Amino acid sequence: MSAAFDHLKSETPAPVLSTGEAGDFFTLLKPRVMFLVVITAFVGALVAPGQAHPVLLAASILAVAVGAGASGCLNMWYDADIDAVMTRTAKRPIPAGRILPGEALAFGLALSVGSVLVLGLIANWQSAAFLAFTIFFYAVVYSMWLKRSTPQNIVIGGAAGAFPPMIGEMIVTGQFGMASFVLFAIIFLWTPPHFWALALVKSADYGRAGIPMMPNVAGPAATRRQIMAYTLVMAPVAVLPALMGFGGAIYGAVSVVTGLGMIVLSWRVLTITEGEPAVKASQALFGFSILYLFLLFIVLMAEHGLGLMVALPKVL
Amino acid sequence: MAESKAPPPAAFSAEDLARRRRRSVALGLLLTGLVVFFYVITIFKTGPAILSRPL
Numbered sequence: 001m002s003a004a005f006d007h008l009k010s011e012t013p014a015p016v017l018s019t020g021e022a023g024d025f026f027t028l029l030k031p032r033v034m035f036l037v038v039i040t041a042f043v044g045a046l047v048a049p050g051q052a053h054p055v056l057l058a059a060s061i062l063a064v065a066v067g068a069g070a071s072g073c074l075n076m077w078y079d080a081d082i083d084a085v086m087t088r089t090a091k092r093p094i095p096a097g098r099i100l101p102g103e104a105l106a107f108g109l110a111l112s113v114g115s116v117l118v119l120g121l122i123a124n125w126q127s128a129a130f131l132a133f134t135i136f137f138y139a140v141v142y143s144m145w146l147k148r149s150t151p152q153n154i155v156i157g158g159a160a161g162a163f164p165p166m167i168g169e170m171i172v173t174g175q176f177g178m179a180s181f182v183l184f185a186i187i188f189l190w191t192p193p194h195f196w197a198l199a200l201v202k203s204a205d206y207g208r209a210g211i212p213m214m215p216n217v218a219g220p221a222a223t224r225r226q227i228m229a230y231t232l233v234m235a236p237v238a239v240l241p242a243l244m245g246f247g248g249a250i251y252g253a254v255s256v257v258t259g260l261g262m263i264v265l266s267w268r269v270l271t272i273t274e275g276e277p278a279v280k281a282s283q284a285l286f287g288f289s290i291l292y293l294f295l296l297f298i299v300l301m302a303e304h305g306l307g308l309m310v311a312l313p314k315v316l
Numbered sequence: 317m318a319e320s321k322a323p324p325p326a327a328f329s330a331e332d333l334a335r336r337r338r339r340s341v342a343l344g345l346l347l348t349g350l351v352v353f354f355y356v357i358t359i360f361k362t363g364p365a366i367l368s369r370p371l
Contacts, residue, residue, distance in 0.1 A: 019332065056357070
């Protein structure tokens with residue numbers, strides 16, 4: 001080596017080394033969200049008027065899940081600065097320093113392009129285009145624009161999480177119809193009560209990070225009223241599959257009972273506003289809302305996939 | 317070429333190198349899985365027509 005490289009010996013800082021392992025990269029994909037996407041997209045495919053080859057359908061759903069993971073990864077890349085100051089997210093791989101931002105960006109972009117191409121080649125290019133739009137909507141419209149600029153961030157951004165049933169139907173038929181649109185509406189209307197129940201408890205966290213969540217901007221009382229309003233609209237919409245004929249008797253019963261549960265818990269959030277009982281009421285709604293959505297889609301899946309469908313008289 | 321015998325940069329501890337090795341193994345397994353995935357999907361996508369080719 002010549003003297004030309006001497007400057008590298010002392011002045012150059014030690015290379016920043018990524019210590020992330022496979023598990024950290026998997027965490028970047030938000031596995032719990034991916035799991036929900038798999039279920040909702042699969043149900044969208046099951047309620048579609050048509051059939052797909054089971055292996056190709058499974059591979060297509062896998063591509064949708066990877067696309068959802070990619071958008072979660074891009075979200076974590078962009079939000080690393082605010083994740084670092086929030087207790088709920090400070091241990092994520094990027095703010096914790098295990099994965100370098102550039103690595104996460106490259107990982108997210110590669111998976112985005114790969115998942116869209118694979119879905120297009122396996123299923124059809126309509127569903128692939130919709131997946132690309134969903135990734136763009138979550139990573140750019142929600143993460144980069146809405147999240148830091150408006151208290152309606154999770155309302156509008158929630159559409160990204162509600163698209164998978166429509167992608168599922170498009171995988172089978174190349175287009176979407178009323179069934180998957182109703183499933184979209186259920187998830188879309190479910191998102192505000194779900195996230196605002198969490199935001200009521202974590203408002204200090206969001207405030208520290210400068211995120212204009214509804215409780216920080218409009219106040220807890222207005223947020224509680226909006227939670228109640230969205231729940232009152234969502235619960236009847238969630239019964240529509242039974243009335244439209246693509247949800248059976250079990251779904252009808254489950255959607256009515258759990259919908260009433262959501263209304264009761266939202267009412268408790270609305271009326272219990274002080275101290276520890278208020279925190280517990282919000283936590284109860286947040287926890288139950290996850291179970292609620294999971295149950296609705298699992299029951300639909302069982303009715304269509306396991307032959308448990310007992311058709312009710314079609315009303316709509 | 318005495319320089320080639322110099323030790324690796326201090327930033328790479330034994331634990332760092334082991335971690336990166338595990339990461340490389342995971343990446344290798346992922347790529348192998350992708351090869352199998354594309355192979356299987358191609359067969360299912362093409363169907364029986366895969367046997368029908370001009371000889």
